[in-house]
Amino acid sequence: MFESGESVAAALEAAGATLEAEQRQPNGVDLTAGAVLRQTGPGRIGRDGKRVGDRSEVETDDGTYRLDAGTYVVRYGEPVRIPEGHVGFVLPRSTLLRNSCTLDTAVWDAGYEGVGEGRLDVGHRIEIEPGARIAQLVLARADHEGTYDGDYQSEGI
Numbered sequence: 001m002f003e004s005g006e007s008v009a010a011a012l013e014a015a016g017a018t019l020e021a022e023q024r025q026p027n028g029v030d031l032t033a034g035a036v037l038r039q040t041g042p043g044r045i046g047r048d049g050k051r052v053g054d055r056s057e058v059e060t061d062d063g064t065y066r067l068d069a070g071t072y073v074v075r076y077g078e079p080v081r082i083p084e085g086h087v088g089f090v091l092p093r094s095t096l097l098r099n100s101c102t103l104d105t106a107v108w109d110a111g112y113e114g115v116g117e118g119r120l121d122v123g124h125r126i127e128i129e130p131g132a133r134i135a136q137l138v139l140a141r142a143d144h145e146g147t148y149d150g151d152y153q154s155e156g157i
């Protein structure tokens, strides 16, 4: 069962997020674009560990990211905390899809806290303002063994 948007908002506020009224949705909370990054160096996924490659922030033009088609990394604008007994999913805002763009996202583990990131896939030129809503976080109740204790714990906070 999925939590209500009100419950998701409470979980984000517990992590220190300040939410605008428009971010509160019936079934979740909209996340904003904090920063858009472009990867400049290779990462590594090995059997012995992992490394995220170098990235640099895309420059804004007149306060707006004007993005050509391509692959970017977006850092969200809000800290997120996934409460115990839950799993989180982030989905793209449908306006992104309607503009030939999308987000690729992974599982948000119980116990994770931080400012997360996702892959922003730009299929057609688009303008995105920092702080604009691009995604929605939903929380589902879930059994789990242990809680998240990986390298990304507390990132960005």
Ligand SMILES: O=c1ccn([C@H]2C[C@H](O)[C@@H](COP(=O)(O)OP(=O)(O)OP(=O)(O)O)O2)c(=O)[nH]1
Binding pocket: 090, 104, 105, 106, 107, 108, 109, 110, 112, 115, 116, 117, 118, 148, 149, 150, 151, 152
């Ligand atoms: O699209 C996503 C999905 C998850 N996360 C956060 C929450 C999640 O709990 C954490 C770690 O995700 P995951 O377990 O998929 O990462 P990993 O590459 O397996 O790293 P680790 O070895 O630390 O688990 O990153 C994101 O920032 N973006």
